[in-house]
Amino acid sequence: MADLPNLPDNPQDDIEAYVGLAQESAEEQARARGWTTVRSLPPGAIITMEFLSGRLNFEVKDGTVHRCWQG
Incomplete structure (x- = not known):
């Protein structure tokens, strides 16, 4: 049997705190806090x-994060 892949864990982070931030600031902050993939x-x-551990998703409207979710 093949070994299980070494997937990153989700950082301990308050993802709701990204809502209302400018897209660039939110992306930089997420990467600095350990998210391996940030998708706007x-x-x-x-x-x-598909769920991808370590990924943070932003829904961005007019340059501002309106929604945020993991995976």
């Missing part, structure tokens, strides 16, 4: 639904 998306974007 426009409202209503069509995305895959």
Whole structure:
């Protein structure tokens, strides 16, 4: 049997604190706090639904984070 991949853990972070921040500031802060992947998306974007540990997603409208979720 193959070994399980070494997946990153989600950082201990208050993800709701990103809501209201400017996109660039939120992305920089997330990376500094240990998120391995940061993805910014426009409202209503069509995305895959696979969960990726260590990824933080931002819904960005007019340069501001309106929603944030893990995976």
